[in-house]
Amino acid sequence: MASPASVSQSDQGTNKRERPSSSVNGDGTYSLLELAQMRHKRRALKEAGLEINNERPGGESASFQKHAKESFHLLSLPGAAPQTSGSFSFAQGLWSAAAPPPELAVAMNFLVDLPYIDALCAPWRLARRKVVVAPAGDRARVAPYANAQENLTWFHPEMPDAFGCHHAKCLMLFSKTGMRLVVHTANYCKCDCQEKVQGAFVQDFPRRQSNSNSSVEDTFRDTLVSYVRELDKVISPVGRVGAFGGNRLAAVGSETWMGFQNLAELLAHHDFTGARADLTASVPGRHTGPNFARWGSKAIARLLRRYGNGRSGSSAVASSSSCSDPWANEARIVAQCSSLGSIPETLLHEIEADLRGGGGGGGGRGFSLVWPRVSEVAQCREGWNGGNSIPGKQNNVVRNHLTTRMCQFWDVAVAAPKPAVPHIKTYCRVSSDGKRLAWAWLTSANLSGAALGKAEKKNTQVFIRHFEMGVLFTAERCAAYASLVAAGDLRSSFQADVAAPRTLGGGGGGGAKSEPPALIPTQHAASSTNACDVLVPLPYPLPPRPYLKMDRPWYTDGAAENTRDRNGHTQVQALQHYQLTGHNP
Secondary structure (H helix, E strand, C coil): CCCCCCCCHHHCCCCCCCCCHHHCCCCCCCCHHHHHHHHHHHHHHHHCCCCCCCCCCCCCCCHHHCCCCECEEEECCCCCCHHHCCCECCCCCCCCCCCCCCCEEEEECCCECHHHHHHHCHHHHHCCEEEEECCCCCHHHHHHHHHHCCCEEEEEECCCCCCCCECCCEEEEECCCEEEEEEECCCECHHHHCCCECEEEEEEEEECCCCCCCCCCCHHHHHHHHHHHHHHCCEEEECCHHHHCCCCHHHHCCCCCCCCCCHHHHHHCECCCCCCCEEEEECCEEEEHHHCCCCHHHHHHHHHHHCHHHCCHHHCCCCCCHHHCCCCCCCEEEEECCCECCCCHHHHHHHHHHHCCCCCCCCCCCEEEECCEHHHHHCCCCHHHHHHHCCECHHHHCCHHHHCCEECCCCCCCCCCCCCCECCCEEEEECCCCCCEEEEEEECCCCCHHHHCEEECCCCEEEECCEEEEEEEEHHHHHHHHHHHHHCCHHHCCCCCCCCCCCCCCCCCCCCCCCCCCEEEHHHHHHCCCCCCEEECCCCCCCCCECCCCCCECCCCCCCCCCCCCCCCCHHHHHHHHHHHCCCC
């Protein structure tokens, strides 16, 4: 995993804030001085191998918002294999060009390269107020850059555990009418946003109406607000402490939070009842009682039990053959991650049991682990350097209870000119024929006790070290969303970057009832028979393909040996080239 140090020494003092609050024109245009500064920055970024995005957010309102059959998206990677590249981009279509800039942007991550994300993501750069929540590394180096942007505040999480980290990745863009939430898997740096296979969930949510029924259960909102409140307990600002008068999110000032006292209160005034997925999160600590099943993989078990593990109502798959039933006993749990720590077999069984709803069955026999092979890393667009973002020591990776369950990431039958290695993390339960999913989980959490939690004290307490965030897609959520669409409820079509959306509420027309929607891997889209089915672009073959005898799993300490990658480099030469030039061949 890359170091969280976020700003190089050469960046200090060279980045001037692009839109000083004192010179923003009323129509959102730039002064001649600002345009000259931006042209200068564009030239500097091009020389550094970067390309700045349009000065205003480009393109129509996010095209990936309009695909009813898609719930989450893969990062766009030109030249990558079709099943590992999608429509999502931080550079294009994230905010409408015709809309005013976001009133507030909040970025939470493990690693944030501010100069890079400023150049790449126009909605972030143009937001009137910006907040970063991420490890600051060397604060003395980060503070000057953070202070140079008067409308930006950076908060550093002080982790309660020495082995913990803030690993969650999300972007919140607020307008006066609502917000756009992006829960994703990419660090805000070039090698992640332009070179790795990544996933993102994107949905817009409106402000709660004054006459809305507050008694309606909104578990998505409850999880998000609780997560922010837990995070608020451990963060402290980098740089201008005195300017904001405190060391918590609440202390920045109501002008940052659009008139609310803190971020949690602002989020609580949004309506998430139309969410297309369930929000999941991990927060550090030892959790007992009602909090035992609130976080980590225990939360997945709770949600699956709530939905009846597929045996109640619409989530059961109508099929005469168990091979197409993702809830059948023989249906496999598939885990795909980009980091492996020390995972004892007992913990693997515990996590599998949680992913089966907590009702037992965690014996590991129906568990597959998608993990990159040495050959996949060698042939990726970054060469051996791509493997640096897939950390795993040999003594943690090459363990019998893991290697016997390992499966290929790339489809070996598909050739691509610029293949990419994964930084995405996904988990799913898939039918034996690979054509149906019981559920799919997109998350920042790798397969570890630190991220997912480890039970203690005879399963009455769970210990978690990391902050993580993800979204769980289920047939139940898909059916609820399809009902909103059929009824013409504007929660299903609200767009945060539209200045004057229509009044929220049902459209009156119930529409004709159709069969319950199913979750379909995009690679098997031809098997979909229902217009309401949701395509899930999992970037590996389903059913999973076990390693062949000649396949070797990737690990960072010696798997490359003295062999050469697609660029003709040994692992040492590849690293030296990157350190010398700042980019891969």
